[in-house]
Amino acid sequence: MNVVVCVKQIPDPAAPSALDPVTHNLDRSGKLILDDSDSYGVEMGLQLASGDGDEVILVSMAPGGETSGLRTALAMGAARAILVSDDALSGTDSLGTAKVLAAAISRAEPDLVLTATESTDGYTGTIPAQIAELLGLPSVTFAKKIAVDGSTVRVERQTEAGFDEVECPLPAVVSVTAGVVEPRYPSFKGIMAAKSKPVDVLAVADLGIEGGQVGSAGARQEVTDVADAEAREGGEIVVDEGNGAERILAFLEELKVI
Amino acid sequence: MALDNVWVLAETGEAGPTSLSLELLTKARTIGASVTAVAWGGGAAEHAAVLGEYGATKVYDLGDTGEALPGAPVASAMAALVEGGERPDAILFPASYDGRDVAGRLSVKLDRPVITNIVGMSDDGLSTQHSLFGGSQTATARFTGEGPFLYVVRAKSFAAESAGGGPAEVVQTAAPEAGPTAAARVVSRHVEERSGPKLDEAGVVVSGGRGLGSADSYELIEQLAKLLNGAPGASRAIVDAGWVPYARQVGQTGKTVKPNLYLACGISGATQHLVGMKGSKHIVAVNKDQDAPIFSVADLGIVGDVHKVLPALIEALKSR
Ligand SMILES: Cc1cc2nc3c(=O)[nH]c(=O)nc-3n(C[C@H](O)[C@H](O)[C@H](O)COP(=O)(O)OP(=O)(O)OC[C@H]3O[C@@H](n4cnc5c(N)ncnc54)[C@H](O)[C@@H]3O)c2cc1C
Ligand SMILES: Nc1ncnc2c1ncn2[C@@H]1O[C@H](COP(=O)(O)O)[C@@H](O)[C@H]1O
Numbered sequence: 001m002n003v004v005v006c007v008k009q010i011p012d013p014a015a016p017s018a019l020d021p022v023t024h025n026l027d028r029s030g031k032l033i034l035d036d037s038d039s040y041g042v043e044m045g046l047q048l049a050s051g052d053g054d055e056v057i058l059v060s061m062a063p064g065g066e067t068s069g070l071r072t073a074l075a076m077g078a079a080r081a082i083l084v085s086d087d088a089l090s091g092t093d094s095l096g097t098a099k100v101l102a103a104a105i106s107r108a109e110p111d112l113v114l115t116a117t118e119s120t121d122g123y124t125g126t127i128p129a130q131i132a133e134l135l136g137l138p139s140v141t142f143a144k145k146i147a148v149d150g151s152t153v154r155v156e157r158q159t160e161a162g163f164d165e166v167e168c169p170l171p172a173v174v175s176v177t178a179g180v181v182e183p184r185y186p187s188f189k190g191i192m193a194a195k196s197k198p199v200d201v202l203a204v205a206d207l208g209i210e211g212g213q214v215g216s217a218g219a220r221q222e223v224t225d226v227a228d229a230e231a232r233e234g235g236e237i238v239v240d241e242g243n244g245a246e247r248i249l250a251f252l253e254e255l256k257v258i
Numbered sequence: 259m260a261l262d263n264v265w266v267l268a269e270t271g272e273a274g275p276t277s278l279s280l281e282l283l284t285k286a287r288t289i290g291a292s293v294t295a296v297a298w299g300g301g302a303a304e305h306a307a308v309l310g311e312y313g314a315t316k317v318y319d320l321g322d323t324g325e326a327l328p329g330a331p332v333a334s335a336m337a338a339l340v341e342g343g344e345r346p347d348a349i350l351f352p353a354s355y356d357g358r359d360v361a362g363r364l365s366v367k368l369d370r371p372v373i374t375n376i377v378g379m380s381d382d383g384l385s386t387q388h389s390l391f392g393g394s395q396t397a398t399a400r401f402t403g404e405g406p407f408l409y410v411v412r413a414k415s416f417a418a419e420s421a422g423g424g425p426a427e428v429v430q431t432a433a434p435e436a437g438p439t440a441a442a443r444v445v446s447r448h449v450e451e452r453s454g455p456k457l458d459e460a461g462v463v464v465s466g467g468r469g470l471g472s473a474d475s476y477e478l479i480e481q482l483a484k485l486l487n488g489a490p491g492a493s494r495a496i497v498d499a500g501w502v503p504y505a506r507q508v509g510q511t512g513k514t515v516k517p518n519l520y521l522a523c524g525i526s527g528a529t530q531h532l533v534g535m536k537g538s539k540h541i542v543a544v545n546k547d548q549d550a551p552i553f554s555v556a557d558l559g560i561v562g563d564v565h566k567v568l569p570a571l572i573e574a575l576k577s578r
Contacts, residue, residue, distance in 0.1 A: 019390075096371075117511065124372070124375070126372050126410070129360075132330075132439065139327075159447070162450040163504075165444070165448070168441055172442070223398065226395055227395065229395055231394070235557035235559060236557070244560040248544075251558045255519060
């Protein structure tokens with residue numbers, strides 16, 4: 001079985017993030033890392049594609065030929081990667097990203113495509129369904145458990161009230177939540193092996209996508225303004241010296257909650 | 259009014275349209291000259307009175323989608339309406355599991371971009387507001403191309419208000435086409451037990467995070483919530499750890515709550531948590547780290563150990 005895992009490479013969320021003052025795009029000029037949300041898909045893929053001849057293939061779209069995040073996922077055990085990197089992609093929205101990813105994914109002829117439910121820096125959460133529609137595939141979003149049985153994938157899908165058991169024929173697109181599996185840490189051997197694993201770098205033209213479909217023009221939307229939100233009034237901070245509960249009680253009384 | 263015809267994807271359950279659907283209908287009234295609801299699941303006719311009351315003059319009833327996951331069949335049926343000559347200027351989608359699936363698929367079918375994570379909208383319906391970096395900044399965005407504009411709106415961005423309208427006219431449409439994209443089927447549904455008020459409707463929410471130290475300590479949160487007639491909530495860290503079910507999660511990928519009082523216990527206050535609770539009227543936080551970001555939004559912050567403060571609070575409440 002071939003499993004494609006979409007992995008996004010993002011600016012380190014621990015570092016302060018900023019929008020470019022002119023374009024209002026997120027500043028992605030620094031080093032990028034593997035989006036933690038996608039490490040769950042990588043682990044799930046590795047567990048599902050563990051037979052002889054099975055492969056996990058990574059697909060990513062990122063600026064500047066960035067591969068550091070891909071190397072992390074390759075070190076976890078993925079076999080190879082397809083990276084789409086092109087200056088023309090700057091400012092691409094979710095639909096344009098999905099078009100690029102779908103075109104790259106179809107090259108790998110997967111039985112299963114895994115994504116996260118949403119990326120840490122973009123969090124539109126629409127890309128999994130868009131990819132599925134572009135590929136003409138069924139999809140199951142918000143998986144908290146996945147099992148493959150022959151040509152069927154069985155998913156426990158989160159719902160407002162609990163979860164649904166869903167069955168879907170392969171090939172399919174499944175988006176995974178952080179609860180789905182515990183990602184492994186890359187081993188030293190894995191990190192060394194990852195250095196020589198193949199990464200296919202493609203441009204937009206290689207995928208047969210017209211320039212007008214992607215980039216800022218393809219996005220057909222713009223950010224017109226970014227402003228500081230009204231800050232909450234700073235409150236009172238009290239160090240507990242055995243009186244913490246009392247202070248809360250007094251506050252609750254003031255609010256007439258009790 | 260810049261927009262003529264606004265559609266709202268109205269999700270319904272056994273109890274009728276979801277509160278988010280009613281919030282969207284309310285907003286749709288202010289941005290569009292006429293509001294149409296799109297509903298599925300076989301019960302649209304039953305819900306026409308409520309949908310009409312909140313502003314829809316018409317309901318497209320897509321009929322029963324059976325056991326299929328709704329994303330693909332509902333998007334197909336909506337695309338068929340547009341291709342058949344219907345001209346919505348904008349479509350509002352709830353930021354829910356199925357709402358996002360339908361919006362994503364429809365955007366491909368119509369080749370239109372989607373704007374997501376909307377928390378506010380101008381009265382002409384042409385520009386949208388977005389909360390960035392845990393709510394410290396607000397971005398304004400708009401479409402530059404042709405409609406229909408696809409908008410995915412977060413819960414509790416608008417207050418639902420009845421317009422006192424009569425029942426909406428129900429228009430049956432062809433059963434959603436079930437092609438290969440609609441092959442995902444629900445074989446069984448599991449409902450997790452809950453007692454007390456619903457998390458997103460409760461006047462008091464008591465949430466716990468990793469600072470509780472262990473799953474057993476979540477008991478403190480449940481007791482406290484019960485004593486305050488509130489609902490227990492959680493950070494994602496302890497949902498991922500399997501301590502509590504996902505239905506309790508507050509934040510970016512969980513519920514948006516705006517209670518009168520939010521009590522955060524052992525929660526650091528990551529941006530993804532803050533966006534889900536920053537709109538609460540009053541916030542109290544207990545955290546042993548005085549630099550925890552949660553204190554920046556708290557009206558009252560207690561720098562202390564949850565294992566000392568919470569048991570004392572529970573005892574005091576019990577003895578009242
Ligand atoms: C795409 C994406 C979506 C996300 N969505 C959400 C979401 O919807 N909701 C959400 O909550 N998070 C979400 N997160 C995760 C978020 O970034 C944080 O990781 C998470 O909120 C942290 O949970 P926490 O505060 O419980 O844990 P931690 O960050 O580990 O904080 C624990 C806190 O407890 C304090 N503490 C420790 N011991 C004690 C004690 N004995 N007494 C008092 N205090 C103590 C510590 O000082 C610390 O501040 C998301 C992340 C991503 C990438
Ligand atoms: N540039 C990208 N490269 C690879 N995968 C992506 C990219 N953007 C989004 N994805 C995948 O789609 C998911 C949803 O993304 P989003 O719609 O941005 O929230 C992400 O969690 C990834 O799995």
